[in-house]
Amino acid sequence: MINQSNQNVCGTGAPEADLDAADFRPILEKALANIAPNSKILAIIPDKTRDDNTDQLFPIAAEILNRKNIARLDALVAQGTHSPMPVAEKLLKIGAKNLAEIPNLRNIFDHDWSDPENLTIIGELPAEKVREITGSLFDEAIPLSINKLLAPGNYDVVLIFGATVPHEVAGFAGGAKYFFPGVAGAELTHKTHWLAALATIENIIGRIETPTRHLIEAAADFVPAEVVSITSVVSRDDENRLRTHALFAGDFRLALRRAAAVSQKVHIKYSGRKYRRVVALLDEHYDELWTGGKASYRLGAIIETGGELIIYAPHLTCISETHGAAIEKFGGYAPLETVKELVAQSGELQQNLCVAAHLAHVAYAGETDESGKVVKRFKITLASQVDAETCRRVNLNFLDYQTFNRADYENDPDTLIVERAGRDLYLIAPHKD
Numbered sequence: 001m002i003n004q005s006n007q008n009v010c011g012t013g014a015p016e017a018d019l020d021a022a023d024f025r026p027i028l029e030k031a032l033a034n035i036a037p038n039s040k041i042l043a044i045i046p047d048k049t050r051d052d053n054t055d056q057l058f059p060i061a062a063e064i065l066n067r068k069n070i071a072r073l074d075a076l077v078a079q080g081t082h083s084p085m086p087v088a089e090k091l092l093k094i095g096a097k098n099l100a101e102i103p104n105l106r107n108i109f110d111h112d113w114s115d116p117e118n119l120t121i122i123g124e125l126p127a128e129k130v131r132e133i134t135g136s137l138f139d140e141a142i143p144l145s146i147n148k149l150l151a152p153g154n155y156d157v158v159l160i161f162g163a164t165v166p167h168e169v170a171g172f173a174g175g176a177k178y179f180f181p182g183v184a185g186a187e188l189t190h191k192t193h194w195l196a197a198l199a200t201i202e203n204i205i206g207r208i209e210t211p212t213r214h215l216i217e218a219a220a221d222f223v224p225a226e227v228v229s230i231t232s233v234v235s236r237d238d239e240n241r242l243r244t245h246a247l248f249a250g251d252f253r254l255a256l257r258r259a260a261a262v263s264q265k266v267h268i269k270y271s272g273r274k275y276r277r278v279v280a281l282l283d284e285h286y287d288e289l290w291t292g293g294k295a296s297y298r299l300g301a302i303i304e305t306g307g308e309l310i311i312y313a314p315h316l317t318c319i320s321e322t323h324g325a326a327i328e329k330f331g332g333y334a335p336l337e338t339v340k341e342l343v344a345q346s347g348e349l350q351q352n353l354c355v356a357a358h359l360a361h362v363a364y365a366g367e368t369d370e371s372g373k374v375v376k377r378f379k380i381t382l383a384s385q386v387d388a389e390t391c392r393r394v395n396l397n398f399l400d401y402q403t404f405n406r407a408d409y410e411n412d413p414d415t416l417i418v419e420r421a422g423r424d425l426y427l428i429a430p431h432k433d
Contacts (some may be wrong), residue, residue, distance in 0.1 A: 008250045008251065009248055009249065009250035009251055009254040009255050009258060010027055010030040010031055010248070010249055010250055011027050011246065011247050011248030011249055011250075011255070011258065012027070012246065012247065012248075013233060013245055013246020013247060013248065013258075013259070013262045014245065014246065014262060015245060015262060015265040015266050016245075017244075017245050017246060018243055018244070018245070019244040019245070019246070019247055020244070021056060021060065023244075023247070024056065024057055024060055024244075024247060025060055027247050027248075027249055028057065028060055028061050028064055028230070028249065029064055030249075031228055031230065031249035031250055032061065032064050032065060032068070032228065035065065035068055035070065035157055036068070036156070037068055037069040037070070038069065038070065038071045039068070039070045039071060039156040039157055040070070040071050040072050040154070040155045040156050040157075041065060041070055041072065041073045041074070041104075041155060041156070041157050041158075041159060042073075042074050042075070042076060042149060042150070042154070042155040042157070042158050042159070042225075043058065043061075043073065043074070043075045043076070043158075043159045043161060044075075044076050044077075044078050044158060044159065044160050044161065044162075044178045044179070044182060044183060045058070045075050045076070045077055045078065045093055045094060045108075045161050045162075046077075046078060046093065046161065046162050046163070046178075047077050047078060047079040047080070047082055047085060047093075048082075048085050048089055048093075048285075048287075049082055049285065049286065049291045050162065050163065050173075051163070051234065051236070051242070051285050051423075052161070052162060052163035052232060052234060053163065053232050053234055053242060053244050054093055054094060054095070054161040054162070055092065055093060055094060055095030056095060056244075057161060057230060057232070057247075058075075058093075058094040058095055058096075058102070058161060059094070059095045059096065059101075059102060061159065061161075061230070062102045062103055062104065062105060063103065065103075065104065066103035066104055070104055071104075072104055072106055073102070073103075073104040073105045073106065074105070074106055074107045074108075074109065074149070074155075075090075075094060075105065075107070075108040075109065076108075076109045076111060076147060076149055076183055077090065077093075077108065077109065077110055077111055078111065078162070078178045078182030078183050079110065079111050079182070080111075080113065080181045080182055080184075080189070081113050081114075081181065081189065081322055081323070081354060082290075082291070082322070083321050083322060084110040084112075085110075087108075090108045091108075094108070109147075109149060111147050111182070111183045113181070113184065113185055113186060113189060114186065116185075117148075118147060118148060119145045119146065119147060119148055119185045120145065120146060120147075120148040120150070120151045121143055121144060121145050121146075122144050122145075122146055122150065122151070122152075122222045122223065122224060123143075123144045123219075123222035124141050124142065124143050124144060125141060125142045125144065125188075125215070125218060125219060126141050127139055127140050127141045129218060130142055130215070133211055133214045133215050133218060134195055134211050134215065135211065137195055137198050137199070137211070138191060138195060142187055142188050142191055142219075143187050144180075144184075144187070144188060144219050144222055145184060145185030145186070145187055145188075146179065146180070146183055146184050146185065146223070147183040147184075149183075150179075150183065150223060150224070150225070151224075152224040153224075155225050156225060156226065157225055157226045157227075157228065158223060158225045158226070158227050158228070159228050159229075159230060160174075160175070160178045160179075160227065160228070160229040160230060160231075160252060161230050162174045162175075162178055162229075162230070162231060162232070163231070163232040163233060163234045163259075164231055164232070164233060164256060164259045164260050164263050165233075165263055165267050165423070165425075166205050166206040166263065166264075166267055166268060166298065166424075166425040167205065168196060168201055168204060168205045168294070168297040168361050169192055169193055169196040169204070169212055169357070170192070170196070170204075170210060170212050170213050170216065171204050171205065171206065171207045171208055171209070171210035171212065171213050171260075172206075172207075172208060172213070172256065172259075172260040172263060174229075174231045174256050174259060174260070175217070175220075175229055175231060175252045175253065175255065175256030176213075176216045176217045176219070176220035176252050176253075176256070177213075177216055178229075179216070179219065179220045179223060180192065180216040180219045180220065181193075181216075184219075188215070188216070188219055189354060190351075190352065190353035190354050191215070191353065192212045192215055192216060193353055193354045193356075193357035193358070194343075194353035194354075194356055194357050195211060195212050195215065196210075196212045196357060196361075197336055197339070197356065197357040197360045197361060198336075198340075199211060199212070200336065200365075201297060201300070201360075201361055201364060201365070202301065202365070205297060205298070205425060206264065206268055206425045206427065206431065207431060208257055208260045208261070208264075217252070217253055220252060227251075227252055228249060228250060229249065229250065229251065229252035229255045229256065230247070230249045230255070231247070231248050231249070231255045231256055231258075231259040232244055232246065232247050232259065233245040233246040233247075233259050233262045233263045233266055233267075235266055235267070235423075236420065236423070245262055245266050246258075246259055246262040246263075247259075267423070267424050267425060268424065268425045268426075268427060268430075269424050269425070269426050269427070270426075270427055270428065270429055270430065271302045271416065271426055271427070271428055272428060272429070273302070273428065274302050274303060274304045274307070274428065275302055275303060275304065275307065275414055275415060275416045276304050276307045276308070276414035276415065277303075277307055277308045277309075277310065277409070277412070277414060277415040277416075278299050278302065278303050278307070278308075278309050278310070278415070278416050278417075278418060279310045279312060279406070279409050279415060279416070279417045279418065280295035280296075280299055280309060280310065280311045280312065280418050280421030280422070281312050281406075281417065281418060281419050281420065281421055282295050282311055282312060282313035282315075282316065282421050282422055283420040283421060283422045283423050284315050285422075285423075286313070286316070286422055287315065287316060287317070288316060288317070288318050288319065288320050288321060289311075289316065289318070289319045289320060289362070289382070289384075289386070290319065290320035290321075290322070290323060290358065291422075292311065292313055292316055292422060293358065293361060293362040294421075294422035294423075295309070295311045295313075295418075295421040295422045296309055296311070296361070296362045296363075296364050296380060297361055297362070297364070297425075298421070298422060298423075298424060298425045298426060299418060299421065299426050300364030300365060300377075300378070301425075301426060301427050301428065302416070302426045302427070302428055303364075303377075303378045304378070305367055305377050305378065306377075306378065307378040307379075308378055308379050308380075308381060308397075309378055309379070309380045309381070310381045310383060310399065310404075311380065311381070311382050311383065311384070311421070312383045312384075312401065312404055313382070313383065313384040313401070314383070314384060314385065314401045314404075315384075315385075316382075316384035316385060316386065317384070317385045317386070318386060319386060319390065319394055323354070323355050323358070326352055326355045327355060327358070327359065327394055328390075328393045328394055330342055330346070330349055330355065330356075330359065331394075331395060332359065332393060332394030332395030332396065333359050333362045333363040333376070333380065333394060333395045333396060334359055334360070334363050334366075334376070334395060335360065335363050335365065335366025335367075335374050335375065335376055335377070336360040336363075336365075336366060337366055337374040338366070338374055339356050339359050339360040339363075342356065342359075343356050362380070363376045363380075363395075364376070364377065364378070365377040376395075379397055380396050380397065381396065381397035381398070381399050382396045382397070382398060382399065383398075383399040383400065383401040383404045384401055385401070386398075
């Protein structure tokens with residue numbers, strides 16, 4: 001393990017804070033103070049599925065780096081298993097109209113998790129370490145494949161730009177997650193997603209210390225460069241203005257934990273009760289159910305057994321461009337107990353544990369019906385451009401989005417309507433641990 005992660009963290013933030021460029025600059029100046037002249041820098045940036053302030057931070061960081069006479073600056077999109085962004089969206093993400101606006105920036109690279117030619121092995125997590133971290137849920141060594149740009153000698157410093165929110169796989173997004181699965185190969189990506197499913201979503205989402213977080217951080221220690229993590233906490237106000245509550249920069253472990261402590265107070269809402277029906281007005285940031293499933297991940301805890309989640313998403317056109325066929329092939333969304341049986345029976349699904357985890361996460365939880373069969377604890381109805389037959393094939397109820405009328409639900413005391421669903425985590429009460 002040769003990573004030289006910055007052990008200090010600088011920054012500021014609080015749930016009530018509203019930071020701007022004047023606050024960002026001194027934090028970035030301090031975080032980047034030790035970068036040497038002629039350094040080669042790789043910035044890992046979020047993809048379109050993340051709402052963040054990289055467009056504000058990246059130009060400031062690039063200006064600071066330019067004064068240090070660095071040799072080069074490249075960016076790599078942490079798209080995980082998602083589809084690549086067009087050039088215009090990449091430039092929007094870094095706050096530029098063209099590459100020339102950002103000093104020293106040469107390229108914004110895409111990441112392809114499925115192409116071996118795009119990957120390199122930087123180490124291996126030994127079986128003993130994996131058993132220890134996962135509580136013996138996994139007990140085999142895991143090779144660490146990552147984008148070949150991160151091979152030894154290519155870059156001196158890696159900057160991680162990103163925001164943190166509650167997350168169904170890691171507990172909170174951000175930090176080392178931008179390496180694994182952000183720019184990683186299949187092995188650890190599949191393992192971490194399935195580990196989170198086995199540990200159950202209720203025990204992962206919104207918790208800072210999780211087995212998946214510890215696994216990806218152990219893997220990130222193998223990155224052969226100095227790592228500076230720039231982690232924000234952001235939200236949207238009623239006018240859709242992006243508000244920055246916190247910014248912490250430095251060591252990827254410490255920066256994530258300081259930011260997540262703020263995110264817990266910004267992004268977790270407490271309902272005090274369960275509802276028979278929750279109407280999720282899906283945030284337009286999620287353009288397929290692969291990411292829009294967050295409406296279920298983040299609302300399932302407050303839905304009564306036998307209740308209903310309606311996901312209203314007229315902008316959503318597909319289940320998943322990348323994984324849609326596999327989701328249909330394996331019967332769609334089902335409780336973890338059912339998905340575990342499918343994994344045991346299918347070598348193909350064993351090789352595609354991301355899909356297996358997604359099936360269980362969207363279903364959220366199961367219950368045993370009168371016949372002894374495990375079924376979804378609540379039904380999920382999708383009102384989108386996805387047709388009725390596709391919904392049936394993936395085990396969802398269908399509602400024609402053109403007939404949806406919000407007023408039909410507004411006066412029902414057993415219904416909760418959630419704006420921009422998928423952004424915030426809803427719990428009945430705070431976690432006890």
